Structures are given as C-alpha cells and as structure tokens.
Amino acid sequence: MLNDTDRRILRHYQHDATLGPADLADLAGVTPATCARRLERMQAAGVIRANRAVIDWHALGYEVEVSLRVTLDKTQSRAFDEFVAAAREVPEVIEIQSFLGRVDIRLSVIARDMAHYQQVYRSAILTLPHIADIEALMHVARIKSDEVLPL
Structure with a gap:
C-alpha cells in the first residue's frame, strides 16, 4: 500500500x-x-487518522496518574458495554483499554493530587457498574511515550 x-x-x-x-x-x-x-x-485511506494538539496535563496541574486494572462481573451480559459507557463519562479517565485474560479493562486516571484522586476514586470509579475486582498501580515515571512509527 x-x-x-x-x-x-x-x-x-x-x-x-x-x-x-x-x-x-x-x-x-x-x-x-x-x-x-x-x-x-x-x-x-485512513493511514493518517488525525492531526491534534498534545497537551501536557502536568502543565495544567495534574500530578498523579494511576492505572486501574479492572475485572468485570461477567455474569451480566451487558457488563462490558455498560462499564465502558459509564467510564467514558468520567473526565479524569484519559484512556480505556480492553484485554483478553484475567484483567478485562485498564483505565488510566489523572488527578491534581492524591486527595483529588481519592475523591475521583470513591465518587466516580467505585460507582462504575459491574466491577468484580480492581487493582490500582501508581505511575512513578513515564520511561517512553512515543507515537512515532519506525518507517
């Protein structure tokens, strides 16, 4: 092509x-x-999907990033769709990824500080539907973040 x-x-x-x-x-x-x-x-052809501004959320005062690994209650047939729809509505969720395996979803959550994260976690994350298990991983450093392809 x-x-x-x-x-x-x-x-x-x-x-x-x-x-x-x-x-x-x-x-x-x-x-x-x-x-x-x-x-x-x-x-x-869809090779170039978009031109966009990449905003440094640290510069806007967001100092905390947490990855949440979520396992869903799969006894509910609409669990995945309902969870994702609700997670999209949380402004602090900046990325949602789905997986095959023990973990179903990974959410990337940003917050201004730990108090803000705790508030988001309690009021917005824990209220998401169909969560069977959730594990938080605190980001310490971003070693590589690159969207450049080896062309």
Whole structure:
C-alpha cells in the first residue's frame, strides 16, 4: 500500500505535523504538489487518522496518574458495554483499554493530587457498574511515550 516516497513523507510528517506541504516536500525529496496529493490519499485511506494538539496535563496541574486494572462481573451480559459507557463519562479517565485474560479493562486516571484522586476514586470509579475486582498501580515515571512509527 505504501511505497518508499509515502514512507519518507510520513517519517517527517509524524515528527512535525505542522510542516506545510512545501517544507514537508523539501524534507521528503518530492514536489509540493506530489506531497499534498499523497497526504490527501493517505488521509482518505485512513493511514493518517488525525492531526491534534498534545497537551501536557502536568502543565495544567495534574500530578498523579494511576492505572486501574479492572475485572468485570461477567455474569451480566451487558457488563462490558455498560462499564465502558459509564467510564467514558468520567473526565479524569484519559484512556480505556480492553484485554483478553484475567484483567478485562485498564483505565488510566489523572488527578491534581492524591486527595483529588481519592475523591475521583470513591465518587466516580467505585460507582462504575459491574466491577468484580480492581487493582490500582501508581505511575512513578513515564520511561517512553512515543507515537512515532519506525518507517
């Protein structure tokens, strides 16, 4: 699906999506028209899903991140869907992942401090439906967080 030219464009684009087609084309060694056409094609094909701002939540005063591993009560047929729908409504839940195995769901929760986390945990997390078991893992450091692909 992708050829070497597409990969060159993507390699530079994923490092700086604010580059205009002319600058990106120059880095990728193609004409601006070719670069723009290929970006459009990759967007239409779903290879490039979005351009977005990445906000540093630490800069906004969120100092605590906790991963919650949740096992659901699977005796309820709608447990997964109802849990996920309710978890999406909690503003401090910034990521929801599902798994096969002993753990069904992982929630990534942020809070301003431990008192705020405790309030969110008690009032919003523990009230989520169909929780059979929950385990909290406090984040100490983010060693690597990279969305750049090896193209």
